Amino acid sequence: LWLKSQTLRSKLRRQGIKGPRASLFQGNLPEMKRIQRGCDYVRALYKPTCQVSHDWVHSLFPSFKYWSKLYGPTFACSLGNVKVMYVSEHEMVKEVTQYPSIKLGKPTNYNFQQHIGPGILTSNGFDWAYHRQIVAPQLYMEKVKGMVNIVLESADLLASSWEMKIKGEGGGAQDIRIDEDLRKFSANVISQTCFGRSYSKARDIFVNLKALQQLMSKSSNNPIPIGLAGAPYFPTKNNKEMRRLAKEIRSSISKMVEERKFATGEDLLQAIIDRANNRNLTPEAANNSIVDSCNNIYFSSIEPTAMSACWTLILLASNPDWQDRIRNELSQVCTGRVPDADTLRNMKLLNMVIQESLRLYPPVALMSREALDEIKIGDFIVPKGVKVLVPVSTLHRDKSVWGADADEFKPERFANGSSGACKLPQLYLPFGAGPRTCAGQNLAMVELKILLSLLLSRFSFAVSPKYRHSPVLKFFVEPEYGANLLVQRV
Numbered sequence: 001l002w003l004k005s006q007t008l009r010s011k012l013r014r015q016g017i018k019g020p021r022a023s024l025f026q027g028n029l030p031e032m033k034r035i036q037r038g039c040d041y042v043r044a045l046y047k048p049t050c051q052v053s054h055d056w057v058h059s060l061f062p063s064f065k066y067w068s069k070l071y072g073p074t075f076a077c078s079l080g081n082v083k084v085m086y087v088s089e090h091e092m093v094k095e096v097t098q099y100p101s102i103k104l105g106k107p108t109n110y111n112f113q114q115h116i117g118p119g120i121l122t123s124n125g126f127d128w129a130y131h132r133q134i135v136a137p138q139l140y141m142e143k144v145k146g147m148v149n150i151v152l153e154s155a156d157l158l159a160s161s162w163e164m165k166i167k168g169e170g171g172g173a174q175d176i177r178i179d180e181d182l183r184k185f186s187a188n189v190i191s192q193t194c195f196g197r198s199y200s201k202a203r204d205i206f207v208n209l210k211a212l213q214q215l216m217s218k219s220s221n222n223p224i225p226i227g228l229a230g231a232p233y234f235p236t237k238n239n240k241e242m243r244r245l246a247k248e249i250r251s252s253i254s255k256m257v258e259e260r261k262f263a264t265g266e267d268l269l270q271a272i273i274d275r276a277n278n279r280n281l282t283p284e285a286a287n288n289s290i291v292d293s294c295n296n297i298y299f300s301s302i303e304p305t306a307m308s309a310c311w312t313l314i315l316l317a318s319n320p321d322w323q324d325r326i327r328n329e330l331s332q333v334c335t336g337r338v339p340d341a342d343t344l345r346n347m348k349l350l351n352m353v354i355q356e357s358l359r360l361y362p363p364v365a366l367m368s369r370e371a372l373d374e375i376k377i378g379d380f381i382v383p384k385g386v387k388v389l390v391p392v393s394t395l396h397r398d399k400s401v402w403g404a405d406a407d408e409f410k411p412e413r414f415a416n417g418s419s420g421a422c423k424l425p426q427l428y429l430p431f432g433a434g435p436r437t438c439a440g441q442n443l444a445m446v447e448l449k450i451l452l453s454l455l456l457s458r459f460s461f462a463v464s465p466k467y468r469h470s471p472v473l474k475f476f477v478e479p480e481y482g483a484n485l486l487v488q489r490v
């Protein structure tokens with residue numbers, strides 16, 4: 001492994017790609033930890049406050065910031081024995097996103113692959129094409145339009161629970177921890193639209209999945225979920241616990257699939273089952289393939305949608321003028337009725353706010369790939385096996401692309417879409433781009449618009465004194481101490 005890693009390194013160096021010196025087995029992880037500790041120390045001195053400032057990106061990846069200053073926008077480093085090429089040069093980023101997936105796919109030693117199994121999110125090549133062909137058509141806009149009622153019901157459930165809380169306390173503003181409620185909303189939507197089950201019936205899956213995700217981000221022991229090859233197999237306490245959680249999740253999904261034998265549906269689950277049963281697999285292999293497919297969907301959908309809604313509400317809470325503007329728009333667009341697929345298209349201001357929120361707080365802060373063959377990016381030959389990292393959240397703040405106000409919340413920049421908002425719209429990547437772009441972005445946008453329009457028409461929001469603004473990367477970008485807002489009926 002070491003020799004392979006050294007060969008990759010010298011191939012990159014010979015082409016002029018510089019980077020920090022790496023130690024024998026741990027690569028640059030010790031230095032990354034040292035830089036991170038320094039950054040955490042500074043953060044501790046300036047304890048997070050409820051003030052929402054958007055300059056958080058460099059505290060997530062301080063070593064990348066440091067190295068890109070030293071070595072330029074493209075450099076090489078090592079996470080354990082994994083060789084990484086960091087790419088933030090604009091033309092090269094464009095090439096990375098558009099590269100055919102068969103040659104530049106998902107990293108093959110993602111720690112979490114072992115736990116959620118092969119599926120649309122984790123596979124490459126023909127396996128990935130098989131999963132993408134099943135999943136993508138089920139999430140086309142035409143299908144998503146048929147899901148609007150379920151999304152409305154889930155949003156109404158959440159709004160009603162907040163109304164009860166407010167009423168129960170005499171009708172004044174209530175301090176509500178919104179992030180957990182938003183996770184339930186997002187889990188309920190995906191569960192009902194794609195798997196025909198309510199949140200309460202699939203609760204075990206979500207609770208265990210969140211616990212697994214937390215442990216995975218902790219145990220990868222570096223800010224990015226790729227690290228020492230083979231690390232998930234070490235018999236550590238964390239690894240054992242992760243295996244236990246993964247087993248629980250698989251068994252809950254298995255039960256759900258079993259129940260489907262006694263009912264039919266026209267949803268994603270049914271499409272997954274039908275295709276697996278036509279593959280000439282043994283019953284056990286077919287069942288495993290179905291469970292893995294479902295697991296990949298749960299993992300890729302719940303948290304990013306919940307966190308996008310959460311960051312948008314935090315931003316709106318600290319910008320009350322935008323709440324008023326959206327309420328105004330809603331009263332014109334919806335004229336007192338609940339939103340439907342057509343009215344959603346006319347919510348221009350709300351759309352701008354969501355786009356700005358996804359720019360400042362993209363839940364997927366780093367795009368990662370692996371050269372599955374020797375490939376060419378820009379003027380460089382990238383040897384097979386090298387991981388490529390694109391820092392999405394950093395590109396979203398690049399002042400040369402977005403202007404001097406890149407760190408500010410200014411939804412009006414999206415008045416003419418992403419092409420009017422910046423010089424290079426290809427660098428706006430909240431849903432990724434190219435062949436591996438998010439398969440669920442239609443559903444995600446419909447969820448966000450319905451939820452936020454319903455919440456803003458019933459409540460006003462302010463940042464709670466309990467809230468501490470500290471975005472952290474736990475696979476997805478989330479508020480470190482949860483998100484408390486003061487919620488009041490309008």
Ligand code: HEM
Binds near residue numbers: 296300304306
């Ligand atoms: C606002 C919410 C969401 C955001 C910001 C988001 C973002 C992303 C991003 C950045 C990727 C990776 C793209 C890449 O590596 O190039 C991705 C992949 C994916 N997302 Fe989403 N996502 C969201 C919601 C959803 C939802 C609701 C679903 C529903 C099923 C979903 C399903 C997927 C799938 C299946 C993939 C893997 C696609 C592939 O590799 O072919 N996402 N998402």
